[in-house]
Amino acid sequence: xxxxxxxxxxxxxxxxxxxxxxxxxxxxxxxxxxxxxxxxxxxxxxxxxxxxxxxxxxxxxxxxxxxxxxxxxxxxxxxxxxxxxxxxxxxxxxxxxxxxxxxxxxxxxxxxxxxxxxxxxxxxxxxxxxxxxxxxxxxxxxxxxxxxxxxxxxxxxxxxxxxxxxxxxxxxxxxxxxxxxxxxxxxxxxxxxxxxxxxxxxxxxxxxxxxxxxxxxxxxxxxxxxxxxxxxxxxxxxxxxxxxxxxxxxxxxxxxxxxxxxxxxxxxxxxxxxxxxxxxxxxxxxxxxxxxxxxxxxxxxxxxxxxxxxxxxxxxxxxxxxxxxxxxxxxxx
Amino acid sequence: xxxxxxxxxxxxxxxxxxxxxxxxxxxxxxxxxxxxxxxxxxxxxxxxxxxxxxxxxxxxxxxxxxxxxxxxxxxxxxxxxxxxxxxxxxxxxxxxxxxxxxxxxxxxxxxxxxxxxxxxxxxxxxxxxxxxxxxxxxxxxxxxxxxxxxxxxxxxxxxxxxxxxxxxxxxxxxxxxxxxxxxxxxxxxxxxxxxxxxxxxxxxxxxxxxxxxxxxxxxxxxxxxxxxxxxxxxxxxxxxxxxxxxxxxxxxxxxxxxxxxxxxxxxxxxxxxxxxxxxxxxxxxxxxxxxxxxxxxxxxxxxxxxxxxxxxxxxxxxxxxxxxxxxxxxxxxxx
Numbered sequence: 001x002x003x004x005x006x007x008x009x010x011x012x013x014x015x016x017x018x019x020x021x022x023x024x025x026x027x028x029x030x031x032x033x034x035x036x037x038x039x040x041x042x043x044x045x046x047x048x049x050x051x052x053x054x055x056x057x058x059x060x061x062x063x064x065x066x067x068x069x070x071x072x073x074x075x076x077x078x079x080x081x082x083x084x085x086x087x088x089x090x091x092x093x094x095x096x097x098x099x100x101x102x103x104x105x106x107x108x109x110x111x112x113x114x115x116x117x118x119x120x121x122x123x124x125x126x127x128x129x130x131x132x133x134x135x136x137x138x139x140x141x142x143x144x145x146x147x148x149x150x151x152x153x154x155x156x157x158x159x160x161x162x163x164x165x166x167x168x169x170x171x172x173x174x175x176x177x178x179x180x181x182x183x184x185x186x187x188x189x190x191x192x193x194x195x196x197x198x199x200x201x202x203x204x205x206x207x208x209x210x211x212x213x214x215x216x217x218x219x220x221x222x223x224x225x226x227x228x229x230x231x232x233x234x235x236x237x238x239x240x241x242x243x244x245x246x247x248x249x250x251x252x253x254x255x256x257x258x259x260x261x262x263x264x265x266x267x268x269x270x271x272x273x274x275x276x277x278x279x280x281x282x283x284x285x286x287x288x289x290x291x292x293x294x295x296x297x298x299x300x301x302x303x304x305x306x307x308x309x310x311x312x313x314x315x316x317x318x319x320x321x322x323x324x325x326x327x328x329x330x331x332x333x
Numbered sequence: 334x335x336x337x338x339x340x341x342x343x344x345x346x347x348x349x350x351x352x353x354x355x356x357x358x359x360x361x362x363x364x365x366x367x368x369x370x371x372x373x374x375x376x377x378x379x380x381x382x383x384x385x386x387x388x389x390x391x392x393x394x395x396x397x398x399x400x401x402x403x404x405x406x407x408x409x410x411x412x413x414x415x416x417x418x419x420x421x422x423x424x425x426x427x428x429x430x431x432x433x434x435x436x437x438x439x440x441x442x443x444x445x446x447x448x449x450x451x452x453x454x455x456x457x458x459x460x461x462x463x464x465x466x467x468x469x470x471x472x473x474x475x476x477x478x479x480x481x482x483x484x485x486x487x488x489x490x491x492x493x494x495x496x497x498x499x500x501x502x503x504x505x506x507x508x509x510x511x512x513x514x515x516x517x518x519x520x521x522x523x524x525x526x527x528x529x530x531x532x533x534x535x536x537x538x539x540x541x542x543x544x545x546x547x548x549x550x551x552x553x554x555x556x557x558x559x560x561x562x563x564x565x566x567x568x569x570x571x572x573x574x575x576x577x578x579x580x581x582x583x584x585x586x587x588x589x590x591x592x593x594x595x596x597x598x599x600x601x602x603x604x605x606x607x608x609x610x611x612x613x614x615x616x617x618x619x620x621x622x623x624x625x626x627x628x629x630x631x632x633x634x635x636x637x638x639x640x641x642x643x644x645x646x647x648x649x650x651x652x653x654x655x656x657x658x659x660x661x662x663x664x665x666x667x668x
Contacts, residue, residue, distance in 0.1 A: 038484070159633040190633040195576040195583070196386065197623075203382050204627035207373040228488070228577050232500050249578060252488035330489060 026056040027083040028278050030271070031074050033091050033115065034066035038333040040089065042267035043114065043274070047087065050275025053297055058275070059083060068092035075099040079106055085278035087126075089114040097121040109281035111288075113274040119310025123281055123288030126274045127307070128265035129163070130314040134218070135170020137263060137317050138242060139180065142214040145240035145260055149182030150213030153205045155226055155243075157193040157219040167218050186212070191222045198225035206239070217243035223262060227253030247321050251330035254323055266319035267333070273299055277313055352599055352654050356614045356647065363621060370629040379624070381507065385499075387620030388509035389568045389575070393591045394598070394616050395520045395609070396561035401595055402537040403557050404604030405462035408588050409451060410565040412473035415583040417443040417569030419477045419486065422579040426490035433498045440570030441563050447473060448562015452555035470588075478581040488577035499575035509571060516564070521609045533557060538605035594619040597647040618643070 030047045032040040044060050051058040061078070063070030068091040076099060078086055086103055090096055090112055100110050100121040113126040142152055154171065156164045168188060175185060186209050191198030198221055205212060206229070215230075217223035223245035230239055231253060241259040253259045276296035277286075286292040290306040304311050321329055367374045393410055400407045417440040424439065425431050447469070454465040488496070501508050524530040535543040536553045544550050573579045598615020600607030622643060626636045 187630075189627065195572075195578070196587075199576070200386060200623055201627045203379075203386075204624075207376075207379060208371060208628055208630075224488070224578055225576065246485070246487075248487040248489070249485060252577070255489070330487070 029059040031061045031088040035062035043271035046268035046271025047275040068095045085109040090117045133317045135167040136174040139174040141242045146213040152214040154188040155217040193221045202229040214240045224249040230258045247329035261322035263318040367625040383624040388513040391616040396564035399557040409466040409470040411584040411587040412470045413447045413565040414569040417566035418573035422486040429492035441567045444566015445563040449559040452558030456551045456554035486579040
């Protein structure tokens with residue numbers, strides 16, 4: 001709390017001192033879910049990089065508690081400060097609408113990232129997870145690990161989880177390609193994102209399919225539980241594991257070879273893309289309509305696409321974590 | 334009179350036995366069925382998995398059994414487990430040289446403190462167990478979250494010796510199974526052959542008569558919650574070591590699994606009834622369900638339904654058997 005208050009005071013001082021001078025360069029605000037979230041700290045890093053590259057001023061706002069009320073107050077403050085753009089990771093998709101619409105009516109460009117707001121309270125959403133790429137890349141990964149042939153299984157979260165089911169659908173579509181003819185998906189098991197159940201399901205997979213060559217676990221709890229089971233049974237090099245996991249949870253299993261590599265989005269890139277998207281909106285290079293495109297710094301050309309009622313910008317393929325980079329990421333999140 | 338009551342007790346004991354045998358019979362039938370569906374079920378390797386995965390549940394069930402016998406319930410054990418697991422694993426991540434036995438002891442102590450607070454609330458301040466433990470459940474979860482700052486302690490932060498608590502073995506038997514057997518032996522003796530153990534039943538059967546006959550009801554009630562807490566604390570260390578990960582939401586909702594295992598094992602929610610042997614078969618049946626359902630290839634939607642149905646059947650059978658003894662019970666009460 002103290003840190004935040006001090007941080008706020010420092011920010012306030014900065015505004016009063018630098019405010020007048022910086023007025024020309026453009027102010028880009030990033031509002032995150034809550035303070036002290038390591039993932040969001042990295043998003044902030046990327047966002048600030050992008051904004052400094054375009055020569056603007058980045059303002060970072062993080063509520064002490066992950067509540068929508070705190071975010072509304074911050075948006076009001078930002079409106080008063082007359083920022084040029086607000087990028088927000090929402091604590092509630094609906095409740096922010098009045099505040100964000102007010103901001104837009106004052107000419108402030110509003111975009112969401114990570115956790116979206118309703119299409120009518122934003123101009124565009126920056127999505128870290130392109131479901132198609134996430135699904136396909138995991139099949140490509142496991143295929144490379146097992147040498148292109150053998151039985152594989154999926155260990156998912158709950159059977160109703162929307163994200164996972166969408167990714168698994170894309171995995172199945174990728175498997176239809178002729179190059180994967182020798183790979184057989186024998187089962188989709190559900191560990192319900194519970195440690196104990198994920199362990200039981202992994203053990204059952206190993207016993208029911210003795211020839212199993214690979215497991216894809218597109219969920220953080222599942223992949224770590226599977227990593228533990230494979231480690232305890234000393235199946236390094238016999239059954240390969242990949243999927244989506246937290247670097248800190250997976251560091252052990254990536255280093256011991258159970259999972260040669262796995263994926264997750266890169267928060268720095270997410271923040272970076274959001275920064276460039278905000279700049280694109282402010283410069284009126286894009287307006288948030290589907291079909292537009294802009295250059296997002298090092299990330300290259302990005303396109304605005306239609307998603308549901310609104311539009312989105314996709315970050316692209318998830319980031320690959322392997323033995324070479326896991327040590328620097330395991331401390332991060 | 335004496336003759337009659339001993340006759341009644343005879344029949345009661347017999348019925349208890351019938352109940353247990355019917356449960357064991359059910360376990361055998363279920364095992365044969367699963368074996369037909371998947372021939373890997375009755376192999377040593379799978380039985381080892383089954384027992385290892387059920388060990389933590391079985392340890393918690395012993396504590397829960399004593400709480401339920403005193404007409405109580407403890408909803409906080411999942412949270413206590415998480416708190417103890419988180420604190421111990423954070424300690425291990427800072428002092429990797431910490432001896433595993435010390436870690437187990439520290440975890441148990443944390444659990445004991447948590448449990449004794451609940452014991453005080455229930456025994457001294459007469460707060461309903463369900464309310465007191467529900468409240469403390471949230472308190473413990475909150476503390477776990479605050480201490481960890483929402484971060485997880487992951488495998489790479491834990492020392493090998495700490496992780497080996499649950500992967501190591503003594504005489505070829507996994508440590509978790511050894512610990513759980515040890516706990517069952519200790520508590521079998523405690524509940525059946527010590528004065529304090531028998532007093533737990535007396536308090537549960539009739540708190541008023543227990544008080545009149547000079548039993549310190551407050552002390553016994555406090556004791557069962559403290560034991561429950563200690564076992565939950567111990568389980569916390571075992572859990573975190575087994576899964577090599579500590580989260581603030583570890584074992585969230587796990588208390589319901591433990592209560593379910595107790596109910597299947599014939600521990601009456603109304604209090605005063607239940608045996609360690611019955612509990613053991615209840616825990617075993619629950620463990621088999623957890624282990625076998627993923628192996629017989631049923632839809633995940635059915636898994637939960639089947640689990641629930643088996644619990645219901647067990648309770649209905651127990652209720653039917655009890656109804657038959659109802660008349661004799663009445664006679665006994667009139668005595």
